[in-house]
Amino acid sequence: MESVEEDAALGQESDEENCELSDDELQEAFAKGLLKPGMNIVVDKPKKCANNVESLKQCLADFRKDLPWVERLNLTNLPAEDVLSKVEGKVSSLTNGDVNADDDFQREMFFYRQAQATVLEALPLLNKHGIATKRPDDYFAEMAKSDQHMQKIRKKLISKQMILERSEKAKKLREQRKFGKKVQMEVIQKRQREKKAMISAVKKYQKGMADKLEFLEGDQKTGKDSSPGSKKALNKKGPNAKRKYKDQRFGFGGKKSGKKWNTKESYNDVSGFRAKVAHAKGSKGGKKGKGGKQNRRPGKSVRRKMKARS
Structure with a gap:
């Protein structure tokens, strides 16, 4: 049911x-439960396109009103003439209307020149109809933005300016630090060169190649200032007075290096050769007793017998 x-x-x-x-x-x-899915289907009705030419012409006639220019303020102008290109003798593409729409700079320049030409034509017409084009001195107009909004913008601009100043200051400090490090390295290298020159001067003085230490008198000269002729003269000068006195008193010790080098005569001289010593057949050293024999420690069995006897 x-x-x-x-x-x-x-x-x-x-x-x-x-x-x-x-x-x-x-x-x-x-x-x-009388409503179920699929029961209601939306059917798109075909649109009827009505081409009522008479009504369109009537609307266009209503739009066309013989109003003065002051009420319309419409101007259609070509771009203004480029003075620089005219002086240089070049034909600007903006004047001819040949503009590349994909070129942003050329397109914006076309708009700018067109607005310029419109202003040059509109100002005399406005002055002719008695319309003021300049703002009076006592003109007061309410701002589009509120004071609070402008304060926020001002604070944001000030914060951006402070950030830029801080970044510039940090950049200058980094540059100063780099310059300071460079100067410090130059000073350290100069000190190292002076120390090296002083040590070499002291060594020369100790070896008798110099009579005095010039850096003690404040007349020290660097390696660049000293001429090669003075170095040769210093080397040819010979020992100082202290070295001469010691040689005169104690004598010259002779050559120290190369004493143990073999020569032809020492190599051929075999008079001092001992076979026992050379082949380790002789005594290995140690103290000798009265009999001329070496005092050796008795063996293990002998030491046991000696203990047993005692």
Whole structure:
């Protein structure tokens, strides 16, 4: 019975598709289960295009009103003439209207020249009709932005300026540090060169190649200032007075290095050769007793016998 009632209700709904249902009726039908998915299909009606030429002409005639220019303020101008290109004898592409739309700079220059030409033509017309083009001195106009908004912008601009100043200051400090490090390295290298020159001067003085230490008197000269002739003269000068006195008193010790080098005579001289010593057949050293024999430690068995006797 319930299915029959539902079919009857659906039949009634299909008959009453064209009638408008209220929200309450739709909610009741949805609660009873009468509304199911797929029942309502939206059908796109074909659009009817009406080409009413007479009405369009009437609208265009209404738009066309014989108003004075002051009420319209419309101007259509070509770009202004480029004075620089005219002086140089060049023909500007903006004057001819040949503009590349993909070139941003050329396009913006076209707009700028066109606005310039419009202003040059509009100012005399406005002055002719008695329209003021300059703002009076006592002119007061309310700002589009509020004071609070402008204060926020001012604070933001000040913060950006402070950030830029800090970055510039930090950049200068880094440069100064680099320059300071460079100067410090130069000073350290100069000190090292002076120390090296002083040590070499002291060594020369100790070896008798110099009579005095010039850096003690404040007349020290660097390697660049000293000429090669003075170095040769210093080397040829010979020992100082202290060295001469010691040689005179104690004598010259002779050559110290190369004493143990073999010569032809020492190599051929075999008078001092001892076979026992050379082949380790002789005594290996140690103290000798009265009999001329070496005092050796007795063996293990002898030491045991000696202990047993005692």
